[in-house]
Amino acid sequence: MSEICRLIHAEKANYAVTLLSKVMKTARSTYYAWVAGAEAREARKRADEALAHEITVIHIASRRNYGVPRVTAELRRQGRAVNRKRVERVMRENGIAGNTRRTGRRSLTRADTKAARRPT
Structure with a gap:
């Protein structure tokens, strides 16, 4: 929405804000609220x-x-x-x-590679 308001602000010297708002399909109050919030x-x-x-x-x-x-x-x-x-x-x-120091923690338990598989 900010881009639309910036475009209306740039083109308001050439065209009316009402016309630009209709073309951009936004409410006129949206533009004026954007202008009022610039300082904030x-x-x-x-x-x-x-x-x-x-x-x-x-x-x-x-x-x-x-x-x-x-x-x-x-x-x-x-x-x-x-x-x-x-x-x-x-x-x-x-x-x-x-700094994240606790990456790569491994378990102390080692798997038994020779153990039989669990029956499915």
């Missing part, structure tokens, strides 16, 4: 960039080990009220990932 989107983007900087500092201080749960806990310890899902999204968008 910019503010959210700036807040996410500031949060990304804080996350990067915490992540580097942990020698790049901390993942989403520990970064979220550290932010809350510092007094920043933040949602885990937001931290997860910001980390994913900026390519920040925790």
Whole structure:
């Protein structure tokens, strides 16, 4: 929907918003709601960039080990009220990932290769 609103915004100097809305098969109010929310989107983007900087500092201080749960806990310890899902999204968008050390765990039991098969 954002692409349609951007197109209407770019072409509104040449054509009426009403006409463009009809051609694009969207409500005129959708475009005006998009225009009204532009400032809020910019503010959210700036807040996410500031949060990304804080996350990067915490992540580097942990020698790049901390993942989403520990970064979220550290932010809350510092007094920043933040949602885990937001931290997860910001980390994913900026390519920040925790260290996973527990991969490749094997069982201690070894299968007996000479044992008879189970009857079916």
